Amino acid sequence: MSTTMNPSQRRAQAGTTEPAWVRYSLIGVALTFMFFFLILPLAAVFTEALRKGFDAYWVALQEPDAWSAIRLTFITALIAVPLNLVFGVAAAWAIAKYEFTGKAFLTTLVDLPFSVSPVVAGLIYVLMFGAQGWFGPWLQEHDIKIIFAVPGIVLATVFVTFPFIARELIPLMQAQGNDEEQAAIVLGATGWQTFWYVTLPNIKWGLIYGVILCNARAMGEFGAVSVVSGHIRGQTNTMPLHVEILYNEYQSVAAFAVASLLALLALVTLAIKSTVEWRHACELKATADLPPERP
Amino acid sequence: MSHMFRPTRVLPGFNITLGFTLTYLSLIVLIPLSALLFKTFTLTWDQFVAAVTGPRVMASYRLTFGASLIAALVNVVFGLLVAWVLVRYNFFGKKVIDALVDLPFALPTAVAGISLTALLAGNGWVGQYLEPLGIQLAFNPNGVVIALIFIGLPFVVRTVQPVLEDAEKELEEAATCLGATRWQTFTRVIFPSIAPALLTGFAMAFARAIGEYGSVIFIAGNMPMVSEITPLIIIGKLEQYDYAGATAVAVVMLVISFVLLLVINALQAWQRRRTGAPA
Numbered sequence: 151m152s153t154t155m156n157p158s159q160r161r162a163q164a165g166t167t168e169p170a171w172v173r174y175s176l177i178g179v180a181l182t183f184m185f186f187f188l189i190l191p192l193a194a195v196f197t198e199a200l201r202k203g204f205d206a207y208w209v210a211l212q213e214p215d216a217w218s219a220i221r222l223t224f225i226t227a228l229i230a231v232p233l234n235l236v237f238g239v240a241a242a243w244a245i246a247k248y249e250f251t252g253k254a255f256l257t258t259l260v261d262l263p264f265s266v267s268p269v270v271a272g273l274i275y276v277l278m279f280g281a282q283g284w285f286g287p288w289l290q291e292h293d294i295k296i297i298f299a300v301p302g303i304v305l306a307t308v309f310v311t312f313p314f315i316a317r318e319l320i321p322l323m324q325a326q327g328n329d330e331e332q333a334a335i336v337l338g339a340t341g342w343q344t345f346w347y348v349t350l351p352n353i354k355w356g357l358i359y360g361v362i363l364c365n366a367r368a369m370g371e372f373g374a375v376s377v378v379s380g381h382i383r384g385q386t387n388t389m390p391l392h393v394e395i396l397y398n399e400y401q402s403v404a405a406f407a408v409a410s411l412l413a414l415l416a417l418v419t420l421a422i423k424s425t426v427e428w429r430h431a432c433e434l435k436a437t438a439d440l441p442p443e444r445p
Numbered sequence: 446m447s448h449m450f451r452p453t454r455v456l457p458g459f460n461i462t463l464g465f466t467l468t469y470l471s472l473i474v475l476i477p478l479s480a481l482l483f484k485t486f487t488l489t490w491d492q493f494v495a496a497v498t499g500p501r502v503m504a505s506y507r508l509t510f511g512a513s514l515i516a517a518l519v520n521v522v523f524g525l526l527v528a529w530v531l532v533r534y535n536f537f538g539k540k541v542i543d544a545l546v547d548l549p550f551a552l553p554t555a556v557a558g559i560s561l562t563a564l565l566a567g568n569g570w571v572g573q574y575l576e577p578l579g580i581q582l583a584f585n586p587n588g589v590v591i592a593l594i595f596i597g598l599p600f601v602v603r604t605v606q607p608v609l610e611d612a613e614k615e616l617e618e619a620a621t622c623l624g625a626t627r628w629q630t631f632t633r634v635i636f637p638s639i640a641p642a643l644l645t646g647f648a649m650a651f652a653r654a655i656g657e658y659g660s661v662i663f664i665a666g667n668m669p670m671v672s673e674i675t676p677l678i679i680i681g682k683l684e685q686y687d688y689a690g691a692t693a694v695a696v697v698m699l700v701i702s703f704v705l706l707l708v709i710n711a712l713q714a715w716q717r718r719r720t721g722a723p724a
Contacts, residue, residue, distance in 0.1 A: 240466050268658050
């Protein structure tokens with residue numbers, strides 16, 4: 151894989167790689183594809199946002215409705231991510247550390263929200279809490295609004311981001327096994343101490359990874375939130391919904407200005423994700439380089 | 446069974462974590478999803494069939510499944526290519542490209558939708574060169590396929606990539622020593638070992654594409670019978686306060702996604718058996 155090879159290495163590699171022209175054309179085709187499908191759309195967001203210059207961009211972002219959309223997006227993520235974090239850790243602990251009947255089925259159910267269409271995810275909460283829904287009349291009597299209000303948006307977001315953290319932690323904790331935790335318990339640690347000082351340091355990268363992916367989806371969710379939000383400007387519009395409204399009103403610069411914030415969020419997410427992967431790989435390598443513990 | 450497993454339960458917290466998991470799962474996922482089924486039961490069988498087989502709904506199934514299938518197939522080809530290039534070759538900017546593969550996971554779908562539309566519309570960066578040639582990629586079913594390719598790409602790359610990384614080079618060396626050409630080595634040695642992962646990636650991209658809404662509705666043009674996807678049919682029925690009709694179509698989609706989820710689980714189990722490693 152190294153770029154500097156002596157002739158014998160090169161001969162040895164001849165059997166497991168392709169001629170140079172094949173290599174370069176494959177790289178060329180792959181990069182062209184990536185350019186048109188990933189880089190160009192990303193670049194388009196920023197150029198469209200700045201089409202009328204920085205001033206128009208700033209004006210678009212300072213609009214009160216844009217601000218309230220940004221605020222609502224952050225509030226939603228701030229509620230949904232911690233809820234799914236607690237769930238993810240609890241589910242991973244139960245599923246990875248113990249054997250019980252129905253475990254495989256439970257794991258499938260945890261994954262279920264990933265395969266449900268976002269629109270269906272929104273619909274199920276309308277059927278529960280909407281005016282015609284199960285709890286609709288009761289909620290109306292007590293003057294509680296869930297659908298077309300913030301709680302519905304939070305619920306739909308919790309649903310679509312439900313598996314992110316659990317899914318990241320379950321395989322990780324399964325691979326790590328129970329030995330270290332059992333040792334801690336035998337040495338007299340409480341369950342909470344064991345989790346805090348033994349398990350958590352072992353799963354921290356997986357946890358961060360899960361949290362940032364969960365957060366990206368929570369802030370960017372469109373379909374599910376669109377069904378339950380009611381699109382009330384300044385009140386129940388998250389950033390993606392605000393982008394849609396502006397776009398449909400042909401306010402292209404304003405729509406792309408808000409979209410550019412979401413694109414920045416995506417880039418930050420990718421940067422953190424790559425850093426986490428890199429740090430994790432470094433730690434794995436450091437552990438592998440240690441002398442074996444047991445003879 | 447509790448006798449059998451008691452020795453492994455040295456660790457505390459089983460009851461509370463499992464209890465919390467089941468409660469939260471029921472409250473957020475299972476009970477709301479069951480609302481969907483109960484709502485459907487308010488329809489008679491004939492009403493249900495009428496709701497899910499109307500001409501406009503049937504046209505939307507054809508578009509959703511057709512476009513998802515084409516997009517997933519394109520992703521299999523290019524996803525494999527991208528994964529291969531990232532694992533096997535070195536080139537400038539490889540780390541950045543590798544990180545960018547996940548962009549469709551991280552970029553909100555609405556942003557992807559308006560951005561692809563801006564590119565492919567008649568006056569867009571790409572669209573302005575295609576329109577004189579008579580190629581229209583936005584506001585018709587082509588646009589749906591393109592949005593779904595964008596959405597599905599990381600699924601194939603990220604399932605194939607680790608398998609390619611773990612592939613044993615010794616097998617390829619052996620194939621070469623035994624006189625195989627590089628192409629034979631690829632088709633007879635490498636491809637069979639990554640086929641399960643490729644199929645899993647295909648199924649995941651396909652499943653995601655079927656439910657996708659945000660990126661598609663901006664670029665599709667949403668013409669009834671032509672470029673209207675099934676999730677949009679649900680939205681349309683909801684806006685007309687046809688809750689039962691919306692629910693009926695949603696149940697069809699839910700059943701399909703559940704079947705796909707089981708297929709994906711089976712594929713992953715097959716892949717684990719093939720590679721013999723916990724993946």
